[in-house]
Amino acid sequence: xxxxxxxxxxxICTGCSNTKEEINVLNWSSYIPDSVIKSFQxxxxxxxxxxxxxxNEELLAKISGAKEGTYDLIFPSDYMVEIMKDRDMLxxxxxxxxxxxxxxxxxxxxxxYDKGNVYTVPFVAATVLIAVNRDEVTDTITSYNDLLNPKYxxxxxxxxxxxxxxxxxxLANGYDMNSVNENELxxxxxxxxxxxxxxKAYDSDSPKNFLITNEASxxxxxxxxxxxxxDENPNIETIFPDEGFALSIDNMAIxxxxxxxxxxxxxxxxxxxPDVMKEIIDAYPYKNVNNMTNNLLGSNYLNNSAANIPDSVIxxxxxxxxxxxxxxxxxxxxxxxx
Amino acid sequence: xxSKLLRYIFIxxxxxxxxxxxxxxxxxxFVISFFQSDFYGGMIETFTxxxxxxIFDSVYIGIFIKSLVIAGITTIICILISYPFVLAVSxxxxxxxxxxxxxxxxxxxxxxxxxxxxxxVLLRESGIINQILMSLNIISEPLSLMYNNLGIIxxxxxxxxxFMILPLYSSVSTIDKSLLEAASxxxxxxxxxFKNIILPQTFPGLFNGAxxxxxxALGYFFIVDVLGGGKIMIxxxxxxxxxxxxxxxxxxxxxxVSLVLITILVxxxxxxxxxxxxxxxxx
Numbered sequence: 001x002x003x004x005x006x007x008x009x010x011x012i013c014t015g016c017s018n019t020k021e022e023i024n025v026l027n028w029s030s031y032i033p034d035s036v037i038k039s040f041q042x043x044x045x046x047x048x049x050x051x052x053x054x055x056n057e058e059l060l061a062k063i064s065g066a067k068e069g070t071y072d073l074i075f076p077s078d079y080m081v082e083i084m085k086d087r088d089m090l091x092x093x094x095x096x097x098x099x100x101x102x103x104x105x106x107x108x109x110x111x112x113y114d115k116g117n118v119y120t121v122p123f124v125a126a127t128v129l130i131a132v133n134r135d136e137v138t139d140t141i142t143s144y145n146d147l148l149n150p151k152y153x154x155x156x157x158x159x160x161x162x163x164x165x166x167x168x169x170x171l172a173n174g175y176d177m178n179s180v181n182e183n184e185l186x187x188x189x190x191x192x193x194x195x196x197x198x199x200k201a202y203d204s205d206s207p208k209n210f211l212i213t214n215e216a217s218x219x220x221x222x223x224x225x226x227x228x229x230x231d232e233n234p235n236i237e238t239i240f241p242d243e244g245f246a247l248s249i250d251n252m253a254i255x256x257x258x259x260x261x262x263x264x265x266x267x268x269x270x271x272x273x274p275d276v277m278k279e280i281i282d283a284y285p286y287k288n289v290n291n292m293t294n295n296l297l298g299s300n301y302l303n304n305s306a307a308n309i310p311d312s313v314i315x316x317x318x319x320x321x322x323x324x325x326x327x328x329x330x331x332x333x334x335x336x337x338x
Numbered sequence: 339x340x341s342k343l344l345r346y347i348f349i350x351x352x353x354x355x356x357x358x359x360x361x362x363x364x365x366x367x368f369v370i371s372f373f374q375s376d377f378y379g380g381m382i383e384t385f386t387x388x389x390x391x392x393i394f395d396s397v398y399i400g401i402f403i404k405s406l407v408i409a410g411i412t413t414i415i416c417i418l419i420s421y422p423f424v425l426a427v428s429x430x431x432x433x434x435x436x437x438x439x440x441x442x443x444x445x446x447x448x449x450x451x452x453x454x455x456x457x458x459v460l461l462r463e464s465g466i467i468n469q470i471l472m473s474l475n476i477i478s479e480p481l482s483l484m485y486n487n488l489g490i491i492x493x494x495x496x497x498x499x500x501f502m503i504l505p506l507y508s509s510v511s512t513i514d515k516s517l518l519e520a521a522s523x524x525x526x527x528x529x530x531x532f533k534n535i536i537l538p539q540t541f542p543g544l545f546n547g548a549x550x551x552x553x554x555a556l557g558y559f560f561i562v563d564v565l566g567g568g569k570i571m572i573x574x575x576x577x578x579x580x581x582x583x584x585x586x587x588x589x590x591x592x593x594x595v596s597l598v599l600i601t602i603l604v605x606x607x608x609x610x611x612x613x614x615x616x617x618x619x620x621x
Contacts, residue, residue: 061379338568
């Protein structure tokens with residue numbers, strides 16, 4: 001009994017001594033495993049208040065309404081970085097404070113959305129791809145148009161993301177993925193209506209489950225989801241369609257309203273450490289952008305074509321772009337095809 | 339004096355709750371529904387009716403109709419299940435009644451989203467229901483029980499049926515049993531008893547239940563997302579999208595206000611039919 005009390009007292013005291021040093025991290029759900037946060041807290045004594053969001057727009061809404069110091073670190077994607085920096089919502093990033101910055105693959109630095117990495121440091125890259133369960137489907141699939149085959153009735157799961165899915169329909173018809181031309185969007189709408197009988201479900205939370213449980217034999221989903229499905233069923237093939245595909249690079253950034261800026265750099269540098277990044281990629285196999293981590297990653301990542309996507313393929317990916325007020329057109333189209 | 343003071347102290351939390359968590363947010367939603375969106379989640383504070391005009395676009399009218407149909411079907415099914423259940427329960431002894439009503443309430447103790455995911459395990463093609471039906475040779479191909487309208491209706495009825503059962507139960511239990519006995523003695527059939535005695539006396543409870551099922555059914559987007567496979571859009575999804583994807587808060591607010599207006603309209607119809615407002619509170 002005495003022992004228990006002592007242990008409890010120690011726990012409570014370590015709790016109080018740490019309260020001064022804490023950071024508030026706002027990240028995508030399923031992006032950093034709990035174990036990484038725990039070992040960071042243990043190693044540095046800095047407490048991490050971790051919360052999550054599921055879309056860039058939700059992140060924007062949370063940051064816009066937040067009072068100073070609510071969030072110290074966020075993970076916006078490429079186009080959202082542009083929106084946020086145009087609206088002075090981001091703090092400049094002092095790269096000299098990040099020892100592990102040099103680990104990052106230069107292919108993912110100095111990109112258009114943040115020239116010279118003034119505001120952001122890349123975290124991971126993700127692409128949308130087609131995953132096909134070869135136990136069920138044997139046809140050749142090279143294009144989005146192959147998905148229209150009536151054979152696949154009620155067999156396809158898509159991520160529930162209007163920009164990506166409408167963008168895919170635009171690509172299938174040979175248009176720009178970010179087109180705001182109303183005639184082109186009309187064609188995209190007709191295409192999606194043609195695809196509708198084949199759609200089993202739209203699901204962004206865990207589309208991999210549809211493939212794993214055999215509810216769907218074809219998925220259009222983020223690469224890490226496909227990679228995890230492939231771990232369960234090696235007969236899942238991943239395809240990058242001829243017309244192109246969406247690419248997203250998620251970045252670490254400090255919101256202008258952050259308070260604990262110095263501590264945040266400690267956290268960012270920790271995340272950029274090769275062994276830590278390995279732990280993250282093992283749990284959520286997005287495309288790793290840390291050069292030093294590559295040597296540590298096991299064959300389950302390196303041989304998984306949905307996870308370890310060659311840089312040359314990534315280079316062909318297309319970013320979702322900020323289209324301002326035209327988002328209205330997409331939103332209406334989305335209501336029309338549902 | 340002290341009893342009066344005490345009464346105010348007891349009422350105070352309710353007043354604070356109502357003002358800060360219901361009235362003020364509603365007023366806020368109402369006000370921003372007249373603002374202009376800057377399409378980045380912000381608002382330009384100039385008066386406009388554009389958001390309301392946009393609702394009348396055929397696409398959005400279509401979503402209103404779809405939502406009303408789904409909510410209407412849900413309400414009707416809830417009524418059809420609840421009446422026999424409540425009447426059966428009311429014939430049992432008091433202790434058994436309490437136990438049965440508690441069983442209706444118990445699922446409420448678990449988060450409804452988690453219960454929806456529970457349903458996916460039951461309803462999916464490789465799920466338990468299909469497996470049982472197939473092993474009994476009742477069906478040869480798995481049935482599509484979800485990722486369609488059927489799945490949405492199952493989810494809605496399951497989630498909302500307690501809201502129908504509870505008010506209906508309380509109004510059924512106020513019926514004077516001697517009236518029913520008298521009707522039997524005079525040779526009334528079961529249907530005559532239901533039509534002439536039970537239905538008129540339970541109408542406020544029925545309406546209250548219908549309102550409490552119908553209104554949320556217009557907005558429960560998570561049921562549509564999980565059991566409907568996200569393929570259908572109802573008002574709840576449309577509103578959620580305005581706030582989280584389209585970054586158009588004023589339009590989302592305008593749809594939300596329209597939803598409140600629909601509810602008010604239903605209550606007005608109830609009063610026109612001769613319903614009394616104070617009876618709605620009977621629970």
